[in-house]
Amino acid sequence: xxxxxxxxxxxxxxxxxxxxxxxxxxxxxxxxxxxxxxxxxxxxxxxxxxxxxxxxxxxxxxxxxxxxxxxxxxxxxxxxxxxxxxxxxxxxxxxxxxxxxxxxxxxxxxxxxxxxxxxxxxxxxxxxxxxxxxxxxxxxxxxxxxxxxxxxxxxxxxxxxxxxxxxxxxxxxxxxxxxxxxxxxxxxxxxxxxxxxxxxxxxxxxxxxxxxxxxxxxxxxxxxxxxxxxxxxxxxxxxxxxxxxxxxxxxxxxxxxxxxxxxxxxxxxxxxxxxxxxxxxxxxxxxxxxxxxxxxxxxxxxxxxxxxxxxxxxxxxxxxxxxxxxxxxxxxxxxxxxxxxxxxxxxxxxxxxxxxxxxxxxxxxxxxxxx
Amino acid sequence: xxxxxxxxxxxxxxxxxxxxxxxxxxxxxxxxxxxxxxxxxxxxxxxxxxxxxxxxxxxxxxxxxxxxxxxxxxxxxxxxxxxxxxxxxxxxxxxxxxxxxxxxxxxxxxxxxxxxxxxxxxxxxxxxxxxxxxxxxxxxxxxxxxxxxxxxxxxxxxxxxxxxxxxxxxxxxxxxxxxxxxxxxxxxxxxxxxxxxxxxxxxxxxxxxxxxxxxxxxxxxxxxxxxxxxxxxxxxxxxxxxxxxxxxxxxxxxxxxxxxxxxxxxxxxxxxxxxxxxxxxxxxxxxxxxxxxxxx
Amino acid sequence: xxxxxxxxxxxxxxxxxxxxxxxxxxxxxxxxxxxxxxxxxxxxxxxxxxxxxxxxxxxxxxxxxxxxxxxxxxxxxxxxxxxxxxxxxxxxxxxxxxxxxxxxxxxxxxxxxxxxxxxxxxxxxxxxxxxxxxxxxxxxxxxxxxxxxxxxxxxxxxxxxxxxxxxxxxxxxxxxxxxxxxxxxxxxxxxxxxxxxxxxxxxxxxxxxxxxxxxxxxxxxxxxxxxxxxxxxxxxxxxxxxxxxxxxxxxxxxxxxxxxxxxxxxxxxxxxxxxxxxxxxxxxxxxxx
Numbered sequence: 001x002x003x004x005x006x007x008x009x010x011x012x013x014x015x016x017x018x019x020x021x022x023x024x025x026x027x028x029x030x031x032x033x034x035x036x037x038x039x040x041x042x043x044x045x046x047x048x049x050x051x052x053x054x055x056x057x058x059x060x061x062x063x064x065x066x067x068x069x070x071x072x073x074x075x076x077x078x079x080x081x082x083x084x085x086x087x088x089x090x091x092x093x094x095x096x097x098x099x100x101x102x103x104x105x106x107x108x109x110x111x112x113x114x115x116x117x118x119x120x121x122x123x124x125x126x127x128x129x130x131x132x133x134x135x136x137x138x139x140x141x142x143x144x145x146x147x148x149x150x151x152x153x154x155x156x157x158x159x160x161x162x163x164x165x166x167x168x169x170x171x172x173x174x175x176x177x178x179x180x181x182x183x184x185x186x187x188x189x190x191x192x193x194x195x196x197x198x199x200x201x202x203x204x205x206x207x208x209x210x211x212x213x214x215x216x217x218x219x220x221x222x223x224x225x226x227x228x229x230x231x232x233x234x235x236x237x238x239x240x241x242x243x244x245x246x247x248x249x250x251x252x253x254x255x256x257x258x259x260x261x262x263x264x265x266x267x268x269x270x271x272x273x274x275x276x277x278x279x280x281x282x283x284x285x286x287x288x289x290x291x292x293x294x295x296x297x298x299x300x301x302x303x304x305x306x307x308x309x310x311x312x313x314x315x316x317x318x319x320x321x322x323x324x325x326x327x328x329x330x331x332x333x334x335x336x337x338x339x340x341x342x343x344x345x346x347x348x349x350x351x352x353x354x355x356x357x358x359x360x361x362x363x364x365x366x367x368x369x370x371x
Numbered sequence: 372x373x374x375x376x377x378x379x380x381x382x383x384x385x386x387x388x389x390x391x392x393x394x395x396x397x398x399x400x401x402x403x404x405x406x407x408x409x410x411x412x413x414x415x416x417x418x419x420x421x422x423x424x425x426x427x428x429x430x431x432x433x434x435x436x437x438x439x440x441x442x443x444x445x446x447x448x449x450x451x452x453x454x455x456x457x458x459x460x461x462x463x464x465x466x467x468x469x470x471x472x473x474x475x476x477x478x479x480x481x482x483x484x485x486x487x488x489x490x491x492x493x494x495x496x497x498x499x500x501x502x503x504x505x506x507x508x509x510x511x512x513x514x515x516x517x518x519x520x521x522x523x524x525x526x527x528x529x530x531x532x533x534x535x536x537x538x539x540x541x542x543x544x545x546x547x548x549x550x551x552x553x554x555x556x557x558x559x560x561x562x563x564x565x566x567x568x569x570x571x572x573x574x575x576x577x578x579x580x581x582x583x584x585x586x587x588x589x590x591x592x593x594x595x596x597x598x599x600x601x602x603x604x605x606x607x608x609x610x611x612x613x614x615x616x617x618x619x620x621x622x623x624x625x626x627x628x629x630x631x632x633x634x635x636x637x638x639x640x641x642x643x644x645x646x647x648x649x650x651x652x653x654x655x656x657x658x659x660x661x662x663x664x665x666x667x
Numbered sequence: 668x669x670x671x672x673x674x675x676x677x678x679x680x681x682x683x684x685x686x687x688x689x690x691x692x693x694x695x696x697x698x699x700x701x702x703x704x705x706x707x708x709x710x711x712x713x714x715x716x717x718x719x720x721x722x723x724x725x726x727x728x729x730x731x732x733x734x735x736x737x738x739x740x741x742x743x744x745x746x747x748x749x750x751x752x753x754x755x756x757x758x759x760x761x762x763x764x765x766x767x768x769x770x771x772x773x774x775x776x777x778x779x780x781x782x783x784x785x786x787x788x789x790x791x792x793x794x795x796x797x798x799x800x801x802x803x804x805x806x807x808x809x810x811x812x813x814x815x816x817x818x819x820x821x822x823x824x825x826x827x828x829x830x831x832x833x834x835x836x837x838x839x840x841x842x843x844x845x846x847x848x849x850x851x852x853x854x855x856x857x858x859x860x861x862x863x864x865x866x867x868x869x870x871x872x873x874x875x876x877x878x879x880x881x882x883x884x885x886x887x888x889x890x891x892x893x894x895x896x897x898x899x900x901x902x903x904x905x906x907x908x909x910x911x912x913x914x915x916x917x918x919x920x921x922x923x924x925x926x927x928x929x930x931x932x933x934x935x936x937x938x939x940x941x942x943x944x945x946x947x948x949x950x951x952x953x954x955x956x
Contacts, residue, residue: 106566109568382773397802462690481949483935490927494924503723508724570686640803
C-alpha cells in the first residue's frame with residue numbers, strides 16, 4: 001500500500017495563556033512511501049517524526065493537508081478504519097493478558113463478515129507467532145518475557161490483522177546493544193516476508209541506514225531529505241543531513257572559495273569548479289582524507305586510534321568547527337607520530353560545500369581525477 | 372549502643388504510652404469483659420465467667436434486628452456505591468471541560484459533618500402533618516402517593532439509610548477510582564484504538580482488569596466501613612435507633628454501653644467481638660476472591 | 668469503498684457527541700444530588716419561620732430572606748459554645764497528635780535500636796484493630812478516672828493514630844541517609860536534625876496529616892457522645908443531635924438549618940482553600956469514618 005502525505009501540517013495549540021501561536025510539529029510535509037518498502041523516519045528528538053507517525057496512524061489529526069493510502073483519502077478516518085498496525089515504543093502489551101490473548105485481541109474487534117471464531121483466531125495467532133518466532137511463549141504473561149520477546153509480541157499483535165501499513169515507533173530504543181542489532185535484522189526479515197509497507201521512527205542513523213529501503217530525514221517539523229540510505233549519505237542536501245548521518249561524524253570547517261579553489265585556513269585544498277567566491281562550510285567525511293606528505297591540508301597532529309582494519313588520525317585545525325578533526329585511513333599507512341603536523345589531500349567526492357547562511361548544498365565540479 | 376537504644380525508646384515513649392493505654396490494654400480487656408457474666412459497672416463485680424453474654428445478645432431481638440439491618444445495608448450499599456463510583460469516575464475520565472469542577476463538587480460530602488447533613492436529608496425525606504416534604508413532592512409528579520421515609524414503613528426507612536450511606540461514601544470511591552483510571556497508561560488505549568476496539572470492550576478487557584486492584588481495595592474497605600455504619604443512621608432517625616427499628620450492630624454496642632439501655636459493657640463487648648469476627652471473615656473471603664481475580 | 672468510509676466516519680462522530688452529551692447529563696445529575704442538600708439547607712436557613720411552616724408544598728426559593736434564624740441559632744441554643752468546644756478539641760487533639768507521632772516516626776525511620784523492627788511490626792498490626800473494639804474499655808477507663816465531661820477525657824483517647832505514624836515514617840525514610848550523615852559529621856544533634864531538616868522536607872505530608880486529623884476531629888461524634896452528657900462539653904456533632912432532639916422546639920427547622928450551615932461551613936471553606944492537598948491526602952490514606 002502506497003502512503004502519500006500532501007502538505008501535511010500539524011500545529012499543537014499553545015498551553016497556558018502566556019504563550020501564543022503553538023508548536024509546529026510538522027510543517028508542510030510532502031512525501032510518498034512506495035508500496036512494500038521499509039522506510040525510516042529519522043531525526044533528532046523533537047523533530048516531529050513521532051508526530052508524523054501518529055498522523056499516519058490516525059491517532060492525531062493534521063491541522064492541514066491530506067493523507068492517502070493507495071487511492072483512498074484517509075485523512076478524516078479514525079485509526080481503526082485505516083487498517084494500520086502500530087508497535088509502540090514501550091510495546092503497550094496488556095499486562096494482564098497472556099501472549100496469545102494479546103495477539104488475538106485485535107481479532108476480537110472484528111465484526112460482521114470479518115468476524116472470526118476462537119479457533120480461527122488462535123490459528124491465525126500461531127501463524128503470526130511463528131513468523132516472529134515466539135510460538136513457544138504463547139502462555140506467558142508479558143512480564144515474564146525479555147525486552148526482545150516483548151518487542152516480537154508487539155509486532156505480532158500489530159501484524160495479526162494484516163494491516164495495510166505497519167508503523168513502528170522507536171522499535172529498538174528499549175533494547176540493549178546486542179539485541180538491537182539482532183532485532184533490526186529481524187524487522188527487516190519480517191518486513192521482507194510480509195511485504196507490508198512499513199514505516200519506523202528512529203533517532204539512530206545507524207539503525208535507519210542499515211535496514212531501510214529509504215530514509216526520510218526530518219528536523220524541526222520539516223523534511224530535510226528523502227532517499228535511499230547510500231544516496232543520502234553520499235549526497236547530503238544540507239549541512240544538517242551531512243552532520244546527522246555517518247559515524248564517526250563528518251568534519252566541518254569554516255572555509256572560503258577563492259578563484260575556484262577551496263581555502264581552509266591558509267591552505268588551498270581542493271579545486272571546486274563552478275563556484276563563485278564566497279564563504280562556505282566545508283564538510284569532509286572521515287574517509288575523505290588521504291595521508292599525503294605533500295598534501296595541501298595541514299593540521300596539528302593529536303594522536304592515533306588504531307581499530308584493526310582502520311586507523312583514526314586525530315588532529316586539530318583552527319578552521320574546524322569542533323576541536324578534533326577525525327580522519328580514517330587504512331591501517332597499511334605509516335604515520336609519523338613524532339611529527340607535530342600532519343598533511344592530507346582530500347577526496348572530492350567525500351567533501352561537500354554548504355552555503356554559509358542557508359546551509360544548503362553547493363555543488364562543484366572537479367576537472368582532474370584525484371588519485 | 373545501650374545509650375542509643377534508650378534514646379530510640381525515649382522518642383517512642385509517648386506513642387507507646389498512648390497506644391498501650393488506649394489500644395492494647397482495651398483490646399485485651401474487651402475479651403475479658405465479654406466472658407465476665409453479670410458485670411456491674413457500679414460495683415465493678417461479676418459473678419462468673421462463660422459464654423452467657425454471647426448467648427444473651429444472640430437471643431436479644433434488638434441485636435438480631437441490628438444484624439439484619441447491617442447486613443441489608445452492606446449488601447445494598449457496597450456493590451451499588453462501587454458501581455456508581457465506577458460509572459462516575461469513568462465519565463469523569465472521559466471528559467475534559469469542567470472536570471475539576473465536577474471533581475470538587477463530588478468530593479464535597481467527604482468534608483461535611485455526617486450528623487449535620489443527615490438532618491437535611493431527614494427534612495427532605497420526611498412527611499409531617501404540615502408538609503409532605505420535598506421528595507414526596509417529586510414522587511407526586513410521578514403519581515406516587517406520599518410515603519413517610521423517616522417514621523414510616525421499614526423498607527422506606529431502609530431506602531433512605533442506604534441512599535444517604537451511598538451519598539456519604541461515594542466521594543472517597545470516586546476519588547480513588549478516578550486516580551486509578553488516570554494511572555492507566557494512555558498507550559494501552561491508543562493500542563486498542565488502532566485495533567478498532569469498541570469503548571465497551573476497551574473498558575471490560577483493558578480498563579477494568581488494570582484498575583481491578585483498586586476496585587477490590589474499595590470493595591474490601593467498603594465492606595469494613597459499611598459493617599460499622601452508625602452515625603448515618605443516628606443522623607436520619609435520631610439516637611433512639613431501637614425504637615425506629617433502624618439500629619446497626621455498632622449502634623447496639625453503644626446502646627449497651629451507654630444511654631437509656633446502657634450500663635452493660637459485657638454485652639457491648641460480646642457484640643463488638645461478634646462484629647469483629649464477621650468483618651474479619653468477610654475480609655478474608657474478599658481477599659481470597661481478589662487473589663483469584665486481580666490480575667497482578 | 669469511499670462512501671462507506673465517509674459514512675462510518677460520520678456515524679463515529681455522531682456516536683461520540685451522543686456519548687459525551689450523555690456523560691455530561693449523568694455527571695450533572697449526580698452533581699445535582701450532591702449539591703441539592705447544601706442548597707436546601709442554606710435556603711431553609713434564610714426562610715422565615717412562619718413562612719416555612721405555612722409551605723405545605725416546599726418552595727425552591729424565598730423572596731424575603733432573613734438572618735434571624737442565625738441569631739436564634741446562637742442565642743436559643745449554645746451553638747457558640749459547641750463551636751468553641753469543637754475548636755478547642757480539634758486544635759488540642761491535632762497538636763498533641765503531632766507531638767506524639769513526629770518523634771515516633773523519627774525513631775522508626777532514623778534511629779537504630781534494639782527491638783525497633785519488632786515494635787514497628789506490632790504497631791502495624793494495631794492498624795487492623797477496629798475502633799469499636801477498644802472504645803468499650805476506653806469508656807470505662809475514662810469513666811473510672813472521673814474524666815467524663817472534661818476536655819482531658821475527650822482528647823486523650825483520640826490522640827494517637829498508628830496509621831499517621833506509618834505514613835510519616837514512610838515519608839521520613841525517603842530522605843537520603845547522606846543528609847543525616849552529613850549533619851552528623853557537622854555535629855548536628857538528632858533533635859536539631861529532625862526540626863531543621865526532616866520536618867521541613869516532609870512538610871507536605873505533615874500538612875496533609877494535620878488536615879485529615881482536623882476533619883476527623885471536627886466530625887467526631889461517637890466518642891464525644893459517650894463521654895459527655897453535659898451540654899457545656901458538647902461538640903458540634905453532639906450539639907446538632909441535641910438541637911434536633913431538644914433545642915428550638917422540634918419544629919423550628921429554619922433555625923436548625925442555620926445551625927447546620929454554621930457547623931458545615933468551616934470544613935467546606937477549609938476544603939475549598941486546600942482542595943488539592945486534601946484530595947491528595949485522602950487518596951493516600953483516608954477512609955471515611
